[in-house]
Amino acid sequence: MGNYLAKRLLLIIPTLLGVAAVVFVIMRVIPGDVALLILGGDQAGHIDKAQLAAMHHQLGLDQPLLTQFGVWLWGVAHFDFGTSLWTGRPVIEELVGRLPLSLELAILATIVSVLLAIPFGVLAAARRDTWIDYLIRVVSIGGLAIPSFWVGILIILLLVIYFGWGPPLEYTPPWIDPWANFQQMVWPVVTVGYRYAAVTTRMTRSTLLEVLGDDYIRTAWAKGLRERAVVVRHALRNAMLPVITLIGTEFAFFFGGPVVTETVFTLNGVGRFVVDAVAHRDYPVVQALVFLIAFGFVIVNLVIDLTYAWLDPRIRYR
Amino acid sequence: MAVHYPLVHTATAPLAPPITWGDEISNFIRRKPLGAAGALIISVMLFVALFAPRLAPYDPYTPDYGAQFQRPSAAHWFGTDEFGRDVLSRIMYGARIALFVGFVASFVGCTLGALLGVVSAYAGGKVDLCLERLMDILLAFPLLILALAIASILGPAVQNVVVAISIPIIPRAARVVRASALSVKENRYVEAAGSLGASGRRVVLQHIVPNVMAPYIIIVTAQLGSAILTEAALSYLGLGTAEPTPSWGLMLSGSASAYAEKAPWIALFPGMAISLAVFGFNLFGDSLRDALDPRLRRKG
Numbered sequence: 232m233g234n235y236l237a238k239r240l241l242l243i244i245p246t247l248l249g250v251a252a253v254v255f256v257i258m259r260v261i262p263g264d265v266a267l268l269i270l271g272g273d274q275a276g277h278i279d280k281a282q283l284a285a286m287h288h289q290l291g292l293d294q295p296l297l298t299q300f301g302v303w304l305w306g307v308a309h310f311d312f313g314t315s316l317w318t319g320r321p322v323i324e325e326l327v328g329r330l331p332l333s334l335e336l337a338i339l340a341t342i343v344s345v346l347l348a349i350p351f352g353v354l355a356a357a358r359r360d361t362w363i364d365y366l367i368r369v370v371s372i373g374g375l376a377i378p379s380f381w382v383g384i385l386i387i388l389l390l391v392i393y394f395g396w397g398p399p400l401e402y403t404p405p406w407i408d409p410w411a412n413f414q415q416m417v418w419p420v421v422t423v424g425y426r427y428a429a430v431t432t433r434m435t436r437s438t439l440l441e442v443l444g445d446d447y448i449r450t451a452w453a454k455g456l457r458e459r460a461v462v463v464r465h466a467l468r469n470a471m472l473p474v475i476t477l478i479g480t481e482f483a484f485f486f487g488g489p490v491v492t493e494t495v496f497t498l499n500g501v502g503r504f505v506v507d508a509v510a511h512r513d514y515p516v517v518q519a520l521v522f523l524i525a526f527g528f529v530i531v532n533l534v535i536d537l538t539y540a541w542l543d544p545r546i547r548y549r
Numbered sequence: 550m551a552v553h554y555p556l557v558h559t560a561t562a563p564l565a566p567p568i569t570w571g572d573e574i575s576n577f578i579r580r581k582p583l584g585a586a587g588a589l590i591i592s593v594m595l596f597v598a599l600f601a602p603r604l605a606p607y608d609p610y611t612p613d614y615g616a617q618f619q620r621p622s623a624a625h626w627f628g629t630d631e632f633g634r635d636v637l638s639r640i641m642y643g644a645r646i647a648l649f650v651g652f653v654a655s656f657v658g659c660t661l662g663a664l665l666g667v668v669s670a671y672a673g674g675k676v677d678l679c680l681e682r683l684m685d686i687l688l689a690f691p692l693l694i695l696a697l698a699i700a701s702i703l704g705p706a707v708q709n710v711v712v713a714i715s716i717p718i719i720p721r722a723a724r725v726v727r728a729s730a731l732s733v734k735e736n737r738y739v740e741a742a743g744s745l746g747a748s749g750r751r752v753v754l755q756h757i758v759p760n761v762m763a764p765y766i767i768i769v770t771a772q773l774g775s776a777i778l779t780e781a782a783l784s785y786l787g788l789g790t791a792e793p794t795p796s797w798g799l800m801l802s803g804s805a806s807a808y809a810e811k812a813p814w815i816a817l818f819p820g821m822a823i824s825l826a827v828f829g830f831n832l833f834g835d836s837l838r839d840a841l842d843p844r845l846r847r848k849g
Contacts, residue, residue: 249686257698365583372835376828378778380785381801381820388809388816433835484691491693491782505694506786509701521698525689532689 235540239533246529251307254522255300258514303518312519317511322519326501332402333493333500335412336419337485343424344431345478351428352435352474356443357462367432374429382422383495390418402499419496423489427481434477438470445469472543476535483531584836590829598644607635609642609795618812628814630800636815639795640822646707646796647826651777654711658718658776659769665719666726667761670734671753681727684720692717692775693782700783705791713788714779722768729764733757763841770834774827781823797823 287293291302306312312322355367390396405412442448443466451461490502497503501520508516578585597604607613607625613633621628627636669680687695695717703709733739739756747755783789784798792799800819809816 245682246686246689249682250689253686253690254698257695257702368583368835372828372831373824375831376774376778376826377824378781378785378798378801378820378827380782381816381823384801384809384816384820388813391810392813490697491785494786505697509697509786509788512701517698517701521690521694524691524694528689528691 250525254518258518313515315513315516317513322516329500329504331404337482339420340423341482344427347428348431348435352432355436356439371429371432374425379422379426380491380495383492386418419492423492435474438473439466442466442470479531479535483528581836583832587829587832594644594826597641598648601641601645605638605641607638609639610793621814627818630815636818642795643797647777650711650780651773654714654776655769655772658715659722662719662722663726663765666723667730670727670730684723687720696779700788705788707790710780710789714776718772725764725768726761729761730757733760767838770837774830777827
């Protein structure tokens with residue numbers, strides 16, 4: 232296990248460098264001059280050349296690309312992601328303030344989705360091609376089809392019309408006022424949770440169906456085991472690994488995933504931060520956030536892989 | 550002299566009638582009712598998108614300031630928006646944007662990804678390793694975040710949205726097609742083609758590509774729904790298509806929420822259109838996967 236851990240940790244370095252390079256390429260090499268955008272938006276013709284050169288210099292854009300990349304990487308290694316062009320504050324400071332909300336949303340939505348997805352996924356697989364299966368599949372495909380921002384709009388609409396409730400502008404952490412926090416978070420959690428429950432339900436159903444066709448399941452049936460024992464004890468256990476991966480991946484995506492949901496509910500989380508930064512053409516922030524979201528994803532993936540290796544010794548020796 | 554052929558009695562059995570397209574379709578409806586429902590939804594949407602100028606009762610672009618915020622009625626089935634434009638007409642024209650972006654982005658992204666996947670699997674070695682790592686790296690970005698970042702630089706326009714959505718699809722398709730190409734590559738007939746002197750190009754195009762068509766079709770249909778949803782999300786956030794283009798996501802943004810209390814129909818119907826379209830594609834894609842993926846076929 233020690234060897235495996237070391238190998239995985241070493242492998243993460245090239246991946247992170249690659250992630251940094253991709254972010255850099257997207258933000259710098261794709262057409263469009265950041266300095267022009269900052270200075271004048273679309274009326275590119277009216278910008279003073281000296282002003283443009285000064286802006287280029289200020290942003291370090293007059294350096295060779297590789298130097299720029301090096302400077303940026305060096306900053307990243309020191310947790311220095313530059314300052315926001317919009318607020319003038321360091322990106323990392325802005326981010327830390329918004330992290331608790333996104334983390335809470337991610338944890339609660341994951342819990343909701345798992346609690347819904349596993350039982351319904353199992354039920355759909357065990358009753359394949361019956362009306363129960365069809366119903367669960369329709370509801371879960373619906374969860375994938377209905378845009379979460381539309382669900383959010385509808386929920387807010389109903390709450391405003393019937394209860395005169397509007398989403399609060401400030402986030403109240405649970406340790407300050409749990410009730411206010413609950414009121415604020417319950418609808419976003421339902422909105423995001425339903426969507427991810429849908430994804431997980433489908434995954435549970437299809438992996439379970441795969442496993443249910445295996446020889447040892449036939450043996451289990453032939454032994455005269457009850458359905459519950461066959462499905463839950465024999466099949467579900469072996470179907471869970473891909474499902475666990477999916478749940479972990481979803482959790483990782485939540486940091487940047489509910490971009491639209493956070494916007495609809497005016498929650499000041501990481502996702503909203505990305506949208507605001509894009510709207511304000513705040514490129515240092517966009518660059519830092521896209522990198523950090525991918526970074527978080529790589530780390531969570533590593534943790535999933537390690538859990539895998541811990542659960543299933545075969546992986547360690549491959 | 551006439552030749553007498555001996556009368557030969559052969560065992561005969563009534564041949565099954567040839568399977569026609571009609572039979573195939575009725576078979577699909579019977580065995581995959583959900584998939585058939587999906588196909589029906591898609592067909593209706595395609596019809597509406599193609600004939601939008603004929604079907605739409607009003608012009609989707611022209612404001613009519615005498616008819617703002619009208620409730621759904623016989624004249625305006627889905628009501629009118631804050632500029633007095635007919636919501637139904639805008640939804641019909643919006644189907645064009647949604648389906649266009651969905652089809653093109655999914656097709657371009659999946660095709661590029663599939664090509665990379667096949668090349669990666671066939672070449673093996675260093676090429677495979679490098680491409681795989683690159684795909685891993687691209688997969689570390691959530692689809693919407695990557696699309697958002699690309700769209701933010703390219704600016705709001707339909708063709709930019711297509712680019713922004715197809716790029717994140719590439720690694721997803723590459724991974725699926727590579728896995729399947731790897732197993733195809735192990736087959737004897739691929740080895741045989743190679744030993745008979747077929748060129749690499751010929752082996753890939755004649756022997757590997759036709760055998761990875763099933764996963765390719767599955768991933769294209771699977772990504773269609775998500776491409777439509779991403780387009781809606783980008784437009785909702787103001788990074789997709791720009792006003793006055795009738796895009797479903799755009800119709801939900803800004804004004805729809807602002808006037809939600811006064812005119813909920815502005816927010817209601819475009820959302821239903823998005824959901825229905827994605828729902829149709831997912832239903833169809835799901836059944837297609839069930840039918841094409843041998844691992845999911847009922848065993849025994």
